[in-house]
Amino acid sequence: MTAPAPAENARVARPAILTVDDDPSVSRAVARDLRRQYGERYRIVRAESAGQALDALKEIKLRGEEVAALLADYRMPQMDGVEFLEQALDLFPLARRVLLTAYADTDAAIRAINDVDVDHYLLKPWDPPEEKLYPVLDGLLELWASVDHRQDRWIRVVGHRWSARSYEVRDFLARNSVPYRWHLAEDPEGARLLAAAGEDGSRLPVVVAPDGEALVEPTDADLAAKVGLNTAPSTDFYDLVVVGGGPAGLGAAVYGGSEGLRTVLVERIATGGQAGQSSRIENYLGFPDGVSGSQLTDRARRQALKFDVELLTARDVTGLEQRGSARVVHFADGAELAAHTVILATGVSYRMLDAPGLADLSGRGVYYGAATTEGPNCAGKDVYIVGGANSAGQAAMYFSRHARKVVLVVRADSLERSMSRYLIDQLAGQHNIEVRTCTQIVGGSGDDHLETLTLRSTVDGSTETVKASWLFVFIGGAPRTDWLDGVLTRDHRGFVIAGPDLVIDGKRPPGWDLDRDPYHLETSVPGVFVAGDVRAESVKRVASAVGEGAMAVTLVHRYLEKL
Numbered sequence: 256m257t258a259p260a261p262a263e264n265a266r267v268a269r270p271a272i273l274t275v276d277d278d279p280s281v282s283r284a285v286a287r288d289l290r291r292q293y294g295e296r297y298r299i300v301r302a303e304s305a306g307q308a309l310d311a312l313k314e315i316k317l318r319g320e321e322v323a324a325l326l327a328d329y330r331m332p333q334m335d336g337v338e339f340l341e342q343a344l345d346l347f348p349l350a351r352r353v354l355l356t357a358y359a360d361t362d363a364a365i366r367a368i369n370d371v372d373v374d375h376y377l378l379k380p381w382d383p384p385e386e387k388l389y390p391v392l393d394g395l396l397e398l399w400a401s402v403d404h405r406q407d408r409w410i411r412v413v414g415h416r417w418s419a420r421s422y423e424v425r426d427f428l429a430r431n432s433v434p435y436r437w438h439l440a441e442d443p444e445g446a447r448l449l450a451a452a453g454e455d456g457s458r459l460p461v462v463v464a465p466d467g468e469a470l471v472e473p474t475d476a477d478l479a480a481k482v483g484l485n486t487a488p489s490t491d492f493y494d495l496v497v498v499g500g501g502p503a504g505l506g507a508a509v510y511g512g513s514e515g516l517r518t519v520l521v522e523r524i525a526t527g528g529q530a531g532q533s534s535r536i537e538n539y540l541g542f543p544d545g546v547s548g549s550q551l552t553d554r555a556r557r558q559a560l561k562f563d564v565e566l567l568t569a570r571d572v573t574g575l576e577q578r579g580s581a582r583v584v585h586f587a588d589g590a591e592l593a594a595h596t597v598i599l600a601t602g603v604s605y606r607m608l609d610a611p612g613l614a615d616l617s618g619r620g621v622y623y624g625a626a627t628t629e630g631p632n633c634a635g636k637d638v639y640i641v642g643g644a645n646s647a648g649q650a651a652m653y654f655s656r657h658a659r660k661v662v663l664v665v666r667a668d669s670l671e672r673s674m675s676r677y678l679i680d681q682l683a684g685q686h687n688i689e690v691r692t693c694t695q696i697v698g699g700s701g702d703d704h705l706e707t708l709t710l711r712s713t714v715d716g717s718t719e720t721v722k723a724s725w726l727f728v729f730i731g732g733a734p735r736t737d738w739l740d741g742v743l744t745r746d747h748r749g750f751v752i753a754g755p756d757l758v759i760d761g762k763r764p765p766g767w768d769l770d771r772d773p774y775h776l777e778t779s780v781p782g783v784f785v786a787g788d789v790r791a792e793s794v795k796r797v798a799s800a801v802g803e804g805a806m807a808v809t810l811v812h813r814y815l816e817k818l
């Protein structure tokens with residue numbers, strides 16, 4: 256391990272970049288490349304075994320200093336790179352993570368994504384570093400620097416374990432990549448924070464900001480404002496307003512921004528949409544080993560910002576209006592935003608499980624979607640997941656890392672028709688996952704939180720009541736487009752109809768006053784386009800959503816040329 260030079264100790268501590276490789280010559284070469292590019296701003300710490308590297312990290316921790324990035328070789332004796340990163344993250348959870356391998360090692364990459372949500376997977380050697388190493392690290396260091404990594408500067412959330420709103424607040428912060436600490440109200444630290452805030456625990460959650468301000472039962476907008484998320488547009492007229500920040504919206508925003516359109520994206524909760532909640536997306540082009548939803552979102556968000564797109568979070572669009580040649584979107588709080596064009600990319604929201612007793616337990620043991628914030632809380636417990644599609648399969652894999660046992664409840668008699676083969680194989684290979692086909696959840700009960708579930712066999716109708724504290728529901732989605740009622744044409748399920756599908760028997764949609772047919776992704780309102788899952792007949796996939804976002808921007812240009 257390289258001891259820090261005395262002169263280095265004397266300076267104000269720079270954050271460290273730690274690299275560990277058991278081959279001394281490689282280790283030295285990595286450190287040399289890092290020092291050349293980052294030595295001014297970061298302290299480069301080099302180790303030749305995982306144990307040595309962990310000792311160095313503990314020392315850095317004790318000195319109250321920071322680690323910005325960890326580069327670990329995969330194949331090391333005693334402890335491999337993934338195990339090392341896992342332990343290192345306990346000490347420095349916000350450090351960016353890179354795994355190094357000598358050749359493409361798919362198993363290592365998959366483990367790294369699953370276990371430590373690795374940021375990057377680099378093949379050695381990376382000559383020239385200017386092309387292969389520095390661009391990767393530049394992005395990661397920028398990301399690290401954008402977060403306030405000092406733990407004493409983290410937000411603290413005090414609440415009840417089984418409180419729906421406490422869960423929503425943590426989910427909101429996690430999905431927006433805001434680091435926080437979670438304290439139960441009855442724990443000593445939680446009680447201390449409540450006392451300091453002058454609260455007796457009857458109004459929860461309480462969110463304590465680093466500046467000491469306590470937000471009692473905050474709304475998402477309160478939280479967004481407090482943690483510095485952008486909620487207000489910088490101007491009131493744009494070329495393009497994108498509504499929804501999932502893959503389709505982010506795709507549209509990146510293309511819009513990169514092609515010079517003044518673009519603003521408005522997102523209700525957190526960018527990433529459904530994809531942002533996926534623990535591992537395996538079929539998106541360019542990520543042969545998969546990518547977690549949060550990584551993909553992170554990158555897309557940065558890409559949009561790079562092209563000067565404004566990203567507004569925690570703003571719910573509740574209305575759309577044509578005002579002359581302008582298209583105006585209305586917000587829940589009465590504010591509005593105008594543009595030449597709009598792309599609707601509002602996706603779908605989870606369908607609720609309609610079984611007696613479950614509605615009241617939402618957020619208190621019953622969760623819609625991956626709810627990965629709950630993973631560690633399920634440690635050693637039994638988890639039920641309902642659904643037969645890939646999203647349910649991914650969740651089962653994710654929770655099997657924490658739970659004692661995961662039961663996947665599937666109504667059909669097999670997974671073959673609804674889930675990808677690779678996931679079915681992964682489920683079969685996981686010892687603590689049980690797949691219960693021909694089974695429905697028909698009820699649930701619990702006082703404060705979920706305590707039992709009633710399962711019904713679709714074969715003979717017999718029922719069984721099981722003890723359960725955790726249920727995650729993945730039974731598909733439905734668009735939430737009521738606010739577009741009477742404004743543009745939707746199908747009977749609420750999906751937005753576009754392009755050729757609007758022209759029936761040669762007739763253009765009612766109110767259409769242009770002497771051309773609607774462009775491919777154009778809705779029944781000229782200049783308003785739709786992309787992704789919310790479009791009728793769309794393919795519900797990340798790639799198609801991104802593709803439609805990009806294509807919608809091309810059509811926006813065509814529309815603007817003729818304006």
Ligand SMILES: Cc1cc2nc3c(=O)[nH]c(=O)nc-3n(C[C@H](O)[C@H](O)[C@H](O)COP(=O)(O)OP(=O)(O)OC[C@H]3O[C@@H](n4cnc5c(N)ncnc54)[C@H](O)[C@@H]3O)c2cc1C
Nearest residue numbers: 499501502503523528529530572602646787788795796797
């Ligand atoms: C857990 C899970 C795993 C998945 N895994 C895969 C996979 O491995 N591969 C794959 O190809 N697909 C996968 N999918 C499907 C894929 O994620 C979706 O097809 C894709 O996210 C659709 O993108 P979208 O942008 O159209 O919509 P969404 O992702 O649904 O995003 C829509 C966004 O719009 C916002 N919004 C909605 N209404 C408003 C409003 N009125 N105002 C402001 N904002 C609003 C929402 O909050 C949301 O963020 C998965 C889905 C889930 C749930």
